[in-house]
Amino acid sequence: MKPIEFYDTRTRRQRRFEPLEPGRVGIYSCGPTVYAEQHIGNLRSRLFSDLLKRFLLSEGFEVTHVINITDVGHLVSDADEGEDKMEAAARRAGRSALEIADHYTRLWREDAAAVNCLPPEHNPRASEHIREQIELAKKLEAKGYLYTIPDGVYFDTSRFPRYAELAGLDLAGQAEGARIGVTEGKRNPSDFAVWKFAEEGVRRLQEWDSPWGRGFPGWHLECSAMSVRYLGERIDIHTGGIDLAPVHHTNEVAQSECAFDVHPWVDFWMHNEFLNMGAEKMSKSTGNVTTLSDLVRRGIDPLAFRYFFLQAHYRQQQVFSEKAIQSAAKGLQRLQKIAAALEEATGEGDEALQAPFRARFRDALADDLNAPRAMAVVWDVARNDTLGEADRRDLLRRFEAVLGLKLGEAVVEDDGDRWETDPGIDGLLAERQAARAAKDWATADRIRDELVAMGIEIVDTPEGARWRRKGAG
C-alpha cells in the first residue's frame, strides 16, 4: 500500500503525510466571510476540504475539522485600510452585523449540505472568540512583536525572519511594484494589524474593549486564536484557497509561530486553485459569479457540482461552463442509476476480486487527492462486465464514503414530479394513444410532431405517455 502523500505549499513539494499524533488528524479550513452569498468558486474550497476529510476518515483516522466563520474585521483591503466588509454589508442592508452574519452563514451551511459536505466538528465565529484573540495578542505583545500607532496595534514582521517562507515572497522585489496604500506609521509594508482602533466619533456595529483601546481584531488573528483553542498549538493540515497564501496565511503563521514558539505551526498547507468562468477566475469583484442557487434554479442537481469538482485535480484551475456542468449532471445521473440498480443485487461479494479496484481507487487519492483518477476507477467498476454485481455494489458503496455523490440511495425516477398536465395537451395525447392502440403510427407520429413543434417533450411509459415543456426541466 502506498503511503499517503500531499502537496505542501510551504515546502513546495509532495511528501508523505503522517499525523502529529498517531491516528488523529486536525484540519483547519479558512471559511467564509459572511457578508454576501458564496459562489461556486468558494464552494470548490469547501468541497476540497470535505474530500480531504472524507479520504482521511476512510483511511481510519479520527478527524477534527474546524472551519471558521469570519464575521468581523475583514477589511476591504489587505493593507489594513478601508471598510470592514461586515459593517459595510450591514449598513447597505439596514440590518445589524449579526443579522447579516446569521443570514449568510445559514446560506453557506445550506449550500454545503446540498453538495453533501460532512459538517465540521467545530464551526466557530470570530465575533464569539474575541477574548481568545485578545489573549493571543497579549502574548505577542509580551514577547515584543507588537507596536501601537494611532490606527491600531501592529505586528512587526521584521522581527519574524521566516515571514516570507510560506508564500515564497520576495518582499524586496515586491515593494517596488506594489500599489499597496501605506498606513501612516507602519514600520514595514508587510506589517499587519492585530487590533484596530474604532475611529474617533464613528460608532461601529461591532466593537469591543481591549487593553489597547476600543476597537476590533485584525482579520488574521481569528484563525490563530481559534485554531489553538480547537486544535492545539500545532495543526496537521491547514486548507484554503490559493489566494490566501501570500497575505492571510503568511500573517497567520507569523502570529502563531511567534505566540506558540512552534515551527512549523502547520505541518501541511494545502491550497486549492481557483474555479474559472471561461478564461477568467470567478470573483466577486469582477461580478462573473455563479452561485449554487443559480444552478438549482436552472434545474441542476447540486450534487452535479460535486461531481464536476471531482473531475479535476484540486490544485489545477478548473474551467466552469454551462456545457461542463451539464456534462457533469449527465454523468452523475447515469452513475446514480447504475449504483441504484446494483443495490438490488443479492449475495456476497468476493473480497479478493475487489481488492485491486479498491487499491487503485485508494492509491489515486493517496497521491495528493487525485480525484479524477479515482473517478476513472469508479467508472471502471460501474461499467465492468467481469466483476459480479455484488462486487460492484460493494465497491461503489465503499467509494461512496469518499465521493459523497449519494450513490446507491434511491433516486427519484427520472424527474417524476416534473411531468405536467393540461386539458388541451392531454386531449391531443389521448388522441395519439388511440391512434397508437390502433397501430395508426402515421397519426400518432403526426400528433407527436405537432407537440414537439410546440416545445413539448413526450415520453412513453408503461403507465402511458407523459409530457413536459422542453427546457423547463
Place this chain on the structure above:
RNA sequence: GGCGGCGUAGCCAAGUGGCUAAGGCACGGGCCUGCAAAGCCCUGAUCCCCGGUUCGAGUCCGGGCGCCGCCUCCA
C-alpha cells in the same frame, strides 16, 4: 517590473521518460423497444510551435507563441 502556473480529441480533464496517451460528456455509427426517450455496444489525439538531452519525451532542458493567477478585495 517581480513571482508562480497552464497550453492533451468538440467540451470538462487524468497522465510520477518506456507496452496500443485514463475517465466523463457531446458527436457519429449500431443494438433494442412501432417511432421517440432511457439503456447497452462501437468509434475519435502527429499531446501549441521549434530546437536539445536520451536507446526512448506529452512527460526533462532551452527558445518562441498563447493564456491564467498572485504581488490590490477575492476561495
